[in-house]
Amino acid sequence: MRSRNRVSIIVSDLETHPGLPRLLQSISRQSAGLSEVEILVAGNGTHSPSDLAAWQAITGLNDIRIHDCDPSATPASVRNQAADAATGDKLLFLRPDYRLDPKYLTTASSVFEDHPDTDVMYCDYIRLAPGNTGARPGMVQLPAFRPALLQARGFLGPGALMTRRAWESTEGFRENPVYRDWDLWIQAALAGNEFYHVSYPLASCEHRKVSFRERAEDGRCKAMIVIRNQGFFHMHTLRWALGYLRGEKWAEAFGFMTIPGPVDVTRMMHDHAMRTIGTDILAEEAIRQFEASPDPACANR
Missing domain, CATH: 3.90.550.10 (Spore Coat Polysaccharide Biosynthesis Protein SpsA; Chain A)
Incomplete structure (x- = not known):
């Protein structure tokens, strides 16, 4: 009773x-x-x-x-x-x-x-x-x-x-x-x-030290929380959980003990897309060339 x-x-x-x-x-x-x-x-x-x-x-x-x-x-x-x-x-x-x-x-x-x-x-x-x-x-x-x-x-x-x-x-x-x-x-x-x-x-x-196993399983365990409680999370976060469990390259484990929000997931996908098409390398090269070029103001003196 x-x-x-x-x-x-x-x-x-x-x-x-x-x-x-x-x-x-x-x-x-x-x-x-x-x-x-x-x-x-x-x-x-x-x-x-x-x-x-x-x-x-x-x-x-x-x-x-x-x-x-x-x-x-x-x-x-x-x-x-x-x-x-x-x-x-x-x-x-x-x-x-x-x-x-x-x-x-x-x-x-x-x-x-x-x-x-x-x-x-x-x-x-x-x-x-x-x-x-x-x-x-x-x-x-x-x-x-x-x-x-x-x-x-x-x-x-x-x-x-x-x-x-x-x-x-x-x-x-x-x-x-x-x-x-x-x-x-x-x-x-x-x-x-x-x-x-x-x-x-x-x-x-x-206070206890975090074990190697906890760090290794962090991403999978967080993804399982999202999958099992889909109604509690944004659809982008659900997409991240599915992508992580499938091993898709764009879906990172994210910060330890932290589930990514919709903005974080969008940033992950954007960064992966930029790396895939090489835009990040082109941007780095453009910055390098800009820094190496002479200052136009100094050149006209």
């Missing part, structure tokens, strides 16, 4: 991340609202009953459980199965390296009470910099929601809380090795859900 005010926190922990106890500790420090919280740690059979006992001791909650899936389950399917098993009417998907501010639950409660049309709440966050990474910590201030921003980047960050109603308006997490969260928020926006921004850092996450 779904509870109207219950928050289901779903932690995906397929690789038994060492940061999980600290996340649970941040949840236990909430100023209020813990009585309306359940925690599901989604795994693939690697957790033991002793782990569960330790987590209950850390949080002081009995309503925390392991949701095991098949060992071959993907991160997307594990989250989907855990969400279906959750009992709350609000879902918060976290990674073990995330942390929640003590005011997270009280702020969320106020947002949904004062703005009942809200379907997805997101907040500013703090980016932590673990030692020996060379990264600098700092606060990330996010903008108010506009579809155009989500069309370009998956900017919502950690700590995005969605209602069960919004979750059921989507297909859930779809297979995308890099941008499954971004794809989910686009699905929610495409379904007409309302987003609300809290301009306060209610969450934090560790």
Whole structure:
């Protein structure tokens, strides 16, 4: 049975991340609202009953459980199965390296009470910099929601809380090795859900180095987002996605973690056409000749 005010926190922990106890500790420090919280740690059979006992001791909650899936389950399917098993009417998907501010639950409660049309709440966050990474910590201030921003980047960050109603308006997490969260928020926006921004850092996450695989698959994963959510993007962006997946030379991967807009796609096509007919070379030669020619004003002196 779904509870109207219950928050289901779903932690995906397929690789038994060492940061999980600290996340649970941040949840236990909430100023209020813990009585309306359940925690599901989604795994693939690697957790033991002793782990569960330790987590209950850390949080002081009995309503925390392991949701095991098949060992071959993907991160997307594990989250989907855990969400279906959750009992709350609000879902918060976290990674073990995330942390929640003590005011997270009280702020969320106020947002949904004062703005009942809200379907997805997101907040500013703090980016932590673990030692020996060379990264600098700092606060990330996010903008108010506009579809155009989500069309370009998956900017919502950690700590995005969605209602069960919004979750059921989507297909859930779809297979995308890099941008499954971004794809989910686009699905929610495409379904007409309302987003609300809290301009306060209610969450934090560790800065992590981008893997070679993420960079290598960036273009394909972005193109798949566009293909699967065609109604959310301009037709030029859809043309780019199709062209990229087909291997057409004009369709470049574009900036890392950024989907090209219609103007960007037009520029790509124009630049490729100029290179194809050699106009770029002719232009460079004309500039070279102009720079090498004497100044007419000086020649007439």
